[in-house]
Amino acid sequence: MIENNKSKQDSEKEGGEIIVVKNLSKKFGSNVVLDNISLGIEKGKTTVIIGPSGCGKTVLIKHLIVLLRPSSGEVYYKGVRIDNLPDDKLNKVRTNFGFLFQGGALFDSLSVAENIKFPVKQHYKVTERSGLDELVKTKLSLVGLEGYQDYYPAKLSGGQKKRVALARAIALNPEVILYDEPTTGLDPIRSDVINELILKLRQGLGPTSIIVTHDMTSAYKIADRIIMLYEGKIIADGDASHIRNHPHPVVQQFINGRIGEDDLAVLRASGTIFQTQYLPRDFEK
């Protein structure tokens, strides 16, 4: 305990890094998804993580609240090592976090309102029901879904589910909010609403935000810092202009949304009609 306090002070001196990841590696069987990643997240800042599909972005942010345990390496929250804590202690730590899952992960046996109340009811003795309803209403209007309290998740569209999930993630006004692709599956205007929302939340209580996204427009708009993950490693790390002018070809391809020359060559060489491709007339007698 004393040791923990000491390292806590140290970390706050080091520029207020609220989350620190040291030499994190994660393997699933023989598949190395994260390869020796070290990273510090500054308090109150918005960090955006980009990278191609399947490069381990979700795996990385799940480690930040220890939904996955590292194969090796350490994770610290406010200077306290959390990756090896037992479940009951972790649960205390996790109340400081809000996590928006890539697929929403709403409880489908509960209504929208009950989903949003869930974290509150779990950690507070609620005596006033109207207060809770008020909270649900505010959070829902933040994500533009007022009036949807009594819907069940099965009746919502993909984008609506995402927004309800966001409302649930911010229900406890967490210190750290982790967003896994908050704008994927939303139309451009809704996406921008979510971007504005993320910016707005920052002004209020100033949570630390970590956002996984493919959407470069929103990355440039909201990020204080952009990190690019590629093949299990961080290949770029800096503010928007640093990323825009980054010399690494993979970074340039990704942010401009262009296929690499090598991949293009393969695609061109394969021709337009594949040998195994049939047309309806091939089946006519």
Next chain:
Amino acid sequence: MIETIGAKSIEMSFDLGRFGRFLWKSLLASLRSCINPRTYPLVWDQMHIIGVRSVPVVMITGAFVGMILAVEAYDQLAGMGLEEHLGVLINISVVKELGPVLAAVMLAGRVGGALTAELGTMNVTEQIDAVKSMGTDPIRYLVAPRVLGCVLLTPFLIIYADLMGVVGGAFVSLEEFGINSSGYWSFSASGVEFWDVSIGVIKGFFFGGAIAIISCYKGFTCREGAEGVGRACTEAFVASFISILALNFALAIISKAIYNTLWPIKIML
């Protein structure tokens, strides 16, 4: 060949270890929930889902067991002129063994399958992760109420199965075979003790717990996709079925030992 056997057995013992931990955590969480009024509504919900809708199937199972016993045993006993003893035979088999076991097997299919499918779907859609991410222990929130629901309700369902078994057996014996009813019932009353009925009902606590914990475990550890959920359900049923039979065997031996120490004279008579 040897390598694959080795790898399989390592995997199996690993799985067994994980199940052991899950079992321990679930039991602790269930005991804690007993003294935490905040979980009562959750338990109540589960009892409703598990219990009320299982009553008809369990009753039908019980009735058929009683009837078939009467049909099969009648000829044997009637040949010896012992048809009035049919009551003891049917009723003791029903309350002690067949009622509890078959009711539990029904529940393993009906309730266990539903539990595994529900939790498995929650697992693959990250809802269990979501519970964790909000600082709640999924075993406390999801498993404990289901375990308590099953443990508390299975004995009652067994009572229903027993009752229907007795009724079914009596119906066939008295109506169909025309056995003298006062003889039938008096032999039953002297042959079936309160102890026999209570053993059958007590088994229900164990069967219910086994079904719930195995089914929840399979749901929690199920693989991705619809196929993964389907396979988890099958595995849960098979595992529950075997553990019901094994538990039944163990409980029979234990109860016999207890009975013999409590009433040593009775065996000699």
